[in-house]
Amino acid sequence: MAAPESIRSDVHLVRIPMPGGGLPFSLCYLLEDAEGRIHVIDPGSPGPLAVALIDGALHAIGKRLGDVSSILVTHLHSDHAGAAAALRAATGAPVLMHERERDALAESHGAAGLETTTLDDWGVPADRRAELLALPALPVDGVAAPDAVLTDGQLLDIPGRRVRALWTPGHTAGHLCFDDEDRGVLFTGDHILPTVNPGLGLGGPATDPIGDYLTALRRVAALDREALPGHEGPFPTLAERCAELAEHHLRRARQVQATLRLRPGASVWEVAATLTWTGGWEALAGFTLASALAQTAMHRAFVRSGAAIAW
Template sequence: MKTRRRPYSDQRPTDLGGGVWSVPVPIPGNPLGYTLVYAVESPGGIVLIDAGWNHEDAWTALRDGLATVGVNVSDLRGVVVTHYHPDHAGLAGRVREESGGWIAMHQADADLVRLYRELAGDDGRHLQVEMMRKAGAGADAEAMVTADRPIPPAQPDVELQDHDLIDLPGRPLRAIWTPGHTPGHLCLHLEDTDRMFTGDHVLPGITPHIGIYPYDRSDTDPLTDYLASLDRLSVYTTTEALPAHEWTFPDVATRAAEIHQHHEQKLITLEALLTPTPHTIWQIAEKMTWNRPWPDLTPIQRGLAAGEAAAHLRTLESRGKAHRHPNAHFSTTP
């Protein structure tokens, strides 16, 4: 079944067949509109794939949407979180409180949840502002002093590794580690029906955010990781994708290859923007093409754009196409 993206107001819980349902859960104030939460039935109970944003409207939509397809939150066996971002993990803790079930997440993202819970409040805000200042953000950095920050998600009970089987008795639901969007992003392959819950890793009409935080890190290369994760899905040529946003689609492998090519072209375009004169990450981000003109982006959106610029610059650096200078300036390779 293929379901095209519609406004949240037009979305309804859907029986996708094979013991799988989708429930749209709103993301307040976000242009994505909603997260598609999936419920997977097994002889041992029902498991959710993701849970949605931690907001009362989202909770009502999740609870009532599940009830529409005959599922009571209190009866859930657990929640597998594809990655720690708030539109996926935000309500997992509340589901656990209501059901007594478990929360599962890849170990790398579980480590980040621990870190963010430690940095909740002013400490985390201070680090974000300093990161933006060092990148040359100017007034945009100051705007982050009063910006809202999402509540950190709940710490998971189960920390998954690549190839682990999820606790879903009678149905083989396997974790596939696909780092890039986050260090611990997981796709989940429901092997008995050859379906894959792709989270944000592979989406049908858009591409996920790939960024580096802090921007000046040189010990990680998330875009290179992401491209390798896309290539890993090349064998899933007959597998139906059930993504966390937009709509379901056939042939995971073809879409993964398209996204890989998109980023390769973006790297070529970025390399052409570099000059022998070193520029800050913020200055380079201003030159790049985004879905709206740079002046129309909010400070938060500019911060995300700079993170994506940093990730692409890091990959160019690892390929010998860009040169890093002190204080996170970049130029063409001498």
């Protein structure tokens, strides 16, 4: 097993492979407290490999699974929290997440994915519906129901250090970042990634995920922190990246607004086809197509509501 990467003397990074051919890894973090206990942030994808890698990383820093005191989840997606149930079984440590993630997780089990009525509302052509209707509701395989929930601004029970939960909705309704005030690092999950633009509205109901996300970006941009994200790698330019992500969504809103000015009754599908997508509109399929349509629907609602004007 490869040794973990030490970000600080008591903050260690473990790369957990991701199945599916997208991003190669999710990033799990191990925090040591003043009593020698370990707090795990986002243990990664379901299956035995994640727990084995975390076990190996712990041994590399002179710890073991029995030293794990808590399992902290930024959000409910299985590439971040899918190993939470297995790690809890191996360590006895409690799983903690935001209450909105708990509620969305409870609602997602046994739920269908996209419904025909949604595809009707979006104006999806008949020949593209089967692939969308086959998608699951949320990627939450292996995610454990939490033993306790965290609230915005709550200081975590980590002896000897001040780590605060920050509610940063947008990617999901209950997404959390964890602000390690003493070490000067912010664990950003999928709220902020160094090069990838995180999708929004990917878990649980939200009235205005675009506005929520922009507000949360503004909040964390004010922090003087090194960003420790859930994918890719750590980066120092937190405020600059927040500004880039905000501009990405505002630019998309302006594009949607321009289309609606020419075609006020355009469907979500018709609007999405006019936008610029990484890899091109024609290449989108399955989950990426569903995400693109969902993002477009949110931006269309953001523009039509008038909320975009304030930004």
